[in-house]
Amino acid sequence: MRIIFMGTPDFAVASLKALLEAGENIVGVITAPDKPAGRGQKINESAVKKFAVEHHLNVLQPEKLKNPEFLEQLKALKADLQVVVAFRMLPEVVWAMPKYGTINLHASLLPQYRGAAPINWAIINGEKESGVTTFFLKHEIDTGDVLLSEKVSITQEMTAGDLHDALMETGAGLLTKTVSAIAKNEYQEKPQATFNEKTLKHAPKIFKEDCKIDWNNSNEQVYNLIRGLSPYPSAYTTFLDKGLKIYIAEQENTKPEITAGEFVSDGKTFLKFATQNGFISVKEIQQEGKKKMLIGDFLRGIRM
Incomplete structure (x- = not known):
């Protein structure tokens, strides 16, 4: 399959690396634009961009995902599948473009902890386990049909940083399995479990x-x-x-x-x-x- 990868931070790099090592055909990498950072306003490149450039991958950095020029570049890559890991919300014109659609890796056991900060909130709320989930994107954020999931235990001493690293590695392996299953047409989509709103835990951005x-x-x-x-x-x-x-x-x-x-x-x-x-x-x-x-x-x- 021709695959486009979308991601920005270190968490996404592990997944991109795992896909390359599995021999997947990454025809393009979409990541955040370079931005000035720090006191010297030095231009800062995303972790995904640095990795992609080192591995001679084709990189696109759109400011706006609905930009007509970007959409033409995306179409020209003729992707069969798009993979999203820690990127940003995609418009339908982007996620519906490939033949097989777009899958996302989320750092929780969906439907629990939908949102921007699932790793932090799982520990803040005293959870004993978390995990990773792959699913197909649809209109409502983090609500698509589940493909695969895997649990990760949370110890009493674990920090958000420790859990981040554990989920990053587990997620990279799970994503590779998911892409392989889609390529072989050996997957099953499962609607996310229905929970009473009182028992559904959310993971909003932290302020x-x-x-x-x-x-x-x-x-x-x-x-x-x-x-x-x-x-x-x-x-x-x-x-x-x-x-x-x-x-x-x-x-x-x-x-x-x-x-x-x-x-x-x-x-x-x-x-x-x-x-x-x-x-x-x-x-x-x-x-x-x-x-x-x-x-x-x-x-x-x-x-x-």
Whole structure:
């Protein structure tokens, strides 16, 4: 089959790499336009573009997916199938173009956690498992008929970064199996399971207000928020009148004798904040205006 691959971040690179290693015919790669980033406004290329260029693949970077010139370029590639991994919402004129349609790899066990941030929300909500799903695109986002899915366990210590890497590798393998099944016409489409709206969990985009720690919550809720937002965009609080991002922490289930949000520290090795029913001992942090560091190094450099 002639395949067009669409994706942008590192998560998508693993899938593109797996398809190439499986011998699939990638006739084009669609990714985000280059953008200036950082203080020097240096032009930044997507991870997918860098990989595609290194492997001499044909790359297109449309600003708008409905641009007539881009649509003509897409048609000229004569794709049998399009594969989408961590890209952006496609208009029907794009996803309906190939003979076999367009498939997507989503980082959850659909229909649970439809949306932009399934990895983060699965951990924030304290899930014990997640997974990846391949499905055919249709009008409503993340609602198409399921092709294949595979579960991944979530351990108590896993951060969003850890789960991202596990799902990235599992997803690359699942996507390769899906493309092979379509090529052999050995696949079956299954409508997504129907859930009561009360039991359906969503994964909307995460904003800054979602990242602020509420120390009045339970120990487990705060701990899950910290690891569910680590390493990015990271949970934060205020400490000594400055913003403090927390990347790694541990739970202590000792009943606090101080108010939730207050802290205890020896000024050298530990810093822990009281929650509703315990303490969160912070291990790796970043104070506003400083670099990321271990708690001992941080405490040695400040005055309480």
